[in-house]
Amino acid sequence: MIDYHVHTYLCDHASGTPGDYIEKALKARLFEIGFSDHAPLPEHLRNDITMEPEETEIYCSMLEGIKDKYPIAVKIGFEVDYPLHPTFDTQYFHDNRIDYMIGSCHFIDGWAFDHPLFVDEYNKRDINQVYRDYYNIVFDMVNSGLFDIIGHFDLVKKFGYRATVDLTDHILPIVKLAGKQATAIEINTSGLRKPVKEIYPSYDIIKLMFENNVPITLGSDAHAPEEVAYNFYDALLLIKRAGYKKIAGYSKRKQYSIIL
Ligand SMILES: [Zn+2]
Ligand SMILES: [Zn+2]
Incomplete structure (x- = not known):
């Protein structure tokens, strides 16, 4: 098995x-491990979320330096916030040391909606609109x-705040597009460690993905070594x-x- 979503101390959390x-x-007993630490965000958004711009090269050379020292394939990737920020040099999209790029949305108009410090904002907003805004960015x-x-x-x-309307009209176009482009969607087990206690994405979405030929990867989103391969059996x-x-x-x- 493989784990394509693990972090390092460089992201400060x-x-x-x-x-x-x-x-x-x-x-x-994994046969591949892939690092995808948080690509640098601008200082006003960083909040101990990502590495600093000067650390991008340290990260790459640190992994390059050890990748051949273990009996396991070590992959080098980044988890990059979308929309992009100028603090992450787009040259890395064309850098042949990089095995893959994970795109993630952690912000809705500047609100770090997955950050424990800013959870209260869910109570101030229309929850269905939060979901629509989020999926518009993901599209x-x-x-x-x-x-x-x-x-x-x-x-x-x-954090367990759920939409109260059906969002298939927002989710299906994304899934179809991912299938058409062969963009993978990761199965991420970290949701099981969070208040929602559920894998990302939910089983209903995974079924839609399979029906639309969306490739998948597997990731624990480990922020500590013991979280590597977390609950992969369930996944x-x-x-x-x-x-x-x-x-x-x-x-x-x-x-x-x-092949599984
Ligand atoms: Zn993180
Ligand atoms: Zn993330």
Whole structure:
């Protein structure tokens, strides 16, 4: 199995060195581990969420320096906020050290909606509009064609605030577009550690993804070494139940298939 979403201490809200994460991946008998730490945000948004612009190169060379030292394939990626910010050099989209780019939406018009410090904002807004705004950004993100993988597809449910209307008309066009472009959507187990206690995306969305030929990857979103491969058994059951028989891997931004 593979884990394509793990962080490092550089983002200031995760612990452990890359070596610690790799050691845990070996214990969990993974055959690939992919780092996708938070690409730098501008200072006013950073709030201990991402690495600093000067650390981008440190991150890449740190991983380049150790990737061949372990009996496991080590992939180098980034988790990049969409829309893009000038603090992340777009050259990295064309850098042949990079295996994949995860696109994620953590902000709705400047509100860090998945940050525990700003949860109260959910009580001040129309929850259905929050979901619509979120999915509009995710649509644009997939449509940009910049990313190999879409991170935690329904992250807006993290704290358990649920839309009260059916959002299929917002979700289906994104899923169809991802299928057409072969943009993968990750199955992210970190939701199981959050108040929502559910994998991202929900089973209903995973079924829609399978019906529309959307490739998937698997990620724990580990922010500590012991979270590598977190609850992957549950994730496997879910994706197999939805019909998936393979997942996607990436090397230098080329997709390949891994049979489950
Ligand atoms: Zn994080
Ligand atoms: Zn994220």
